[in-house]
Amino acid sequence: MQKRANNEFELGGFNHVSLLCDDMQRSVEFYRDVLGMPLIKTVDLPKRPGGGQQFVFDVGNGASLTLFWLANPTDGRPGHFNPPAGDQDPNVPQWNAAISSLNHVAFEVAPDKFDEYYLRLKEKGVGVGPIRNHDDSEAQEAEELHPGVYCRSFYFRDPDGVLLEFACWTRELTDEDVVHEPKTAADRVATATA
The missing domain is CATH 3.10.180.10 (2,3-Dihydroxybiphenyl 1,2-Dioxygenase, domain 1)
Known part of the structure; x- marks a missing residue:
């Protein structure tokens, strides 16, 4: 990086x-x-x-x-500050979490250890989600690793349901990777009323 x-x-x-x-x-x-x-x-x-x-x-x-x-x-507020009971699937990040709540913690791993660590966690009995190859396609994920993949990751949960992630950068990010304008609180209101 x-x-x-x-x-x-x-x-x-x-x-x-x-x-x-x-x-x-x-x-x-x-x-x-x-x-x-x-x-x-x-x-x-x-x-x-x-x-x-x-x-x-x-x-x-x-x-x-x-x-x-x-x-x-x-007390937490299920569905807002922590995942609802029973919703501990590592395949489902909590993208609907409340503002100021923690979404997940991602740990950097070496690209050459990524697949090994995925298998090692599974062998230890940790429920891991699928490997995600993040790219700039419309789906934002690729089935296979290719030169446009910029990050690989997978999710799992700790004993309290905190969403954790092992992630690695697969290519150098450049100024060309910064192309979006930041949204505002007003954008959220406009989206909700549309």
């Missing part, structure tokens, strides 16, 4: 992404034991109402994934 300059801030990528979990032990078993992420820090949070925990996993290149367990979390 070509590095592009940020003229405002010198960012080094993500420091961490934080998720809430229902059962820290179950989540540790998934992220550490199934996905192989080293657990690098644990924190007890006794000052939270009822208490809590924070566990940090190394996801590579200096980035981390932080999981929080809270004794008194707020």
Whole structure:
């Protein structure tokens, strides 16, 4: 992936992404034991109402994934801030999620390891969706890998139903890949009334 300059801030990528979990032990078993992420820090949070925990996993290149367990979390709104019960199919990203909610977390994998990792997760009993070859066709996906595919990915879920993705860039992105005008809140209203 070509590095592009940020003229405002010198960012080094993500420091961490934080998720809430229902059962820290179950989540540790998934992220550490199934996905192989080293657990690098644990924190007890006794000052939270009822208490809590924070566990940090190394996801590579200096980035981390932080999981929080809270004794008194707020209730989610099924279908808005979390997937509805029973809708845990890794084939179906939650594109109808509410604004400010998390859609999914994608982990960068090396292109030459992509197919191996897909099979490895299946062998570990993780339900994985189909491999997606993202391209600029009308369907936005190709059945087969070809020179126009710019990213390959597949989805799966953690024990709490958070949608995760393994993804890899397959070609260099250039200025020619930036061709769309950004939509606004007004565009959403116009689409809803059309």
